[in-house]
Amino acid sequence: MIRSLERIGPLSDAERCVLDAAVARTRQLCAGQDIVREGDRPPECGLILDGFAGRYKLLPKGRRQILSFHIAGDICDLQSFLLKEMDHSICAVTACTLGVIPHQALRAITECHPHLTRLLWRSTLIDAAVLREWMAGIGRRSALARVAHLLCEVLVRLEAVGLAQDGVCELPLTQTDIGDALGLTNVHVNRVLQQLRGQEIITSRQTILVVNDWERLRQAAEFVPNYLHLRGGKDGEPAE
Amino acid sequence: MIRSLERIGPLSDAERCVLDAAVARTRQLCAGQDIVREGDRPPECGLILDGFAGRYKLLPKGRRQILSFHIAGDICDLQSFLLKEMDHSICAVTACTLGVIPHQALRAITECHPHLTRLLWRSTLIDAAVLREWMAGIGRRSALARVAHLLCEVLVRLEAVGLAQDGVCELPLTQTDIGDALGLTNVHVNRVLQQLRGQEIITSRQTILVVNDWERLRQAAEFVPNYLHLRGGKDGEPAE
DNA sequence: CGGACAATTGATCTACCTCAAAATTGGTGG
């Protein structure tokens, strides 16, 4: 929860309290339920305490583009604090628990806690950095590299919050979800995953992902984790 | 220059002064020159006073993905203030004049001017919103729609800062640039542009873009400008 | 056990890519 902001930068005790206090209540969502929708003007933000969420845009003809995934510790819609009207939707991929932070509380933080404000700002900049990396992938990488890259990223991010170890983690995404995130069809995602399994790079069964050969996966993905701006961690160099 | 932050939100006189004072000096760049490179840790940010800049990532095998374009009034690398190490590069597409803002000045602003800080933060969130729209396009739209969408966006943004009117503006991009921005090849961009010209939707000659039929261009692009979070303007509804 | 959803397979198609050459354009120096 607050631990994840500390990945981004050190917090003082006082700041920790302020953040704690900002969470007004919690909210439970079922898998598949929308957290906010395009066009909404929510009065609060949601800190993910547990679960897996995804931002997406819907286009004409039922096409969907998933824009990012969010895990425990992320404030999934911090932008709604400053931009008011949502230009995309966010939904709970798995059942989620959110810490609800009223915009008012955020405004108070920005008035009195410059350091904390910078950390929050920073977390939105990291979101944007991830977005850019995805964009480079969708625009210029092969389907195989894109899928491999997504797996690398999910694993590294889950490891960073202690939700993965030894190359094993939960990956509660359908092949259609993965396709919508990478600009591919579910059919093609299926074929690419079979390729990765065939080469014994990964062993994915339903919601469990096992990476058997990190090095080859990393190479197939052209994965360089600098864009995550993590401090330390798998193949990561210190940020800041 | 400062006018563009006012598009985002109202400024007090005092704040205007603070911003003015933050610009330490100016910097001239030739077309094609890099402003910052991936891996750099610049001590300052650049406010574009004049010209056209682009962010991009380089991938193995000479592939390039352009991530966004920036015009007069944009602070093109504000993220370097909080993220330190650049995870992508920015280059001047045309000759550019930059207002140089030392990170130190930004830090001072964040310490003493919460409202101004929120505006700056907000501008980075709008950058991210544009990024998301591009991503949806690259992932899920046809080549024709992508090109049309880019043209719509450039025109609307230039109009918003008074650099375009009546559907006419400068578009100092090569077809290779456009391709690198949209995940296409220059060859295919060429063919798509011919299509748009053939249908008399646009008349582009070298660096001048003329939109003859805005409505059909908008439809071909599936262009909905909510993601730009402009207040008013062409087809735009008030933001905030 | 049955229903719904997800994964898989196969066959076919096409939007966009690749490669390569020719035509334009703009700029430069003589």
Added chain:
DNA sequence: CCACCAATTTTGAGGTAGATCAATTGTCCG
């Protein structure tokens, strides 16, 4: 003002990664 160079734009032919469509199979659950 013209000749020339480099960078773009344009054209053509052929190839392919990934899409589409339509079953079939497998899995999870109530």
